Amino acid sequence: DQQVKQNSPSLSVQEGRISILNCDYTNSMFDYFLWYKKYPAEGPTFLISISSIKDKNEDGRFTVFLNKSAKHLSLHIVPSQPGDSAVYFCAAPNQAGTALIFGKGTTLSVSS
Amino acid sequence: GAGVSQSPSNKVTEKGKDVELRCDPISGHTALYWYRQRLGQGLEFLIYFQGNSAPDKSGLPSDRFSAERTGESVSTLTIQRTQQEDSAVYLCASSLSGGPGEQYFGPGTRLTVT
DSSP: OOOEEOOOOOEEEESSSSSEEEEEEEEEEEOOOEEEEEEEOOOEEEEEEEETTTTTTEETTTEEETTTTTEEEEEESSOOOGGGOOEEEEEEOOTTSSEEEEEEOOOEEEEO | OOEEEEOOOEEEEETTOOOOEEEEOOTTOOEEEEEEEOOOOOOOEEEEEETTTEEEETTTTTTTEEEOTTTTEEEEEOOOOOGGGGGGEEEEEEEEEEEEEEEEOOOOOOEOOO
């Protein structure tokens, strides 16, 4: 039973355009979400987070939107750059706060 | 400063052998986590340490898996009698005090069981 779902395994975007990565969740008790970025042979690195008291959080080129009623969040990258090519994971803390529950990831490819 | 380090970076072992994977967290981080990522899958939680205690071991897949942490620092994940389905990247993460916030990940150990 996947509690955090990333239904698109891959996304290809041209440099300069917008990348939109999507994430759905099933547990309405989740109140905090994180996005991680992972390059090959490296560990995931934290990108941006959002609390459920907000519906948007922005950090430079990265914006995360949260739609609680739809149990959906999305990460927008504008403008996309070739260096953004990586696997992006959506995650939420479990109820006990002892672990992060991750989606399967979306591989973003930005072409120049 | 130094990030989370893991060793070895790669490990190839024969089915049935025991392996030990090591994690050095960021200095001062009391919380330490082990995850694994099998091919095409997301990160799967294994165990959480707060200090030297493991209040959440719920992700360990079988009693062949164990972990310990000493000196509120280094942690070792041991897999006994390895099986081919244990092949994965094993990732360690640490955070300052636990809870729902950001975790800092190491580069992982790629384990291949032949």
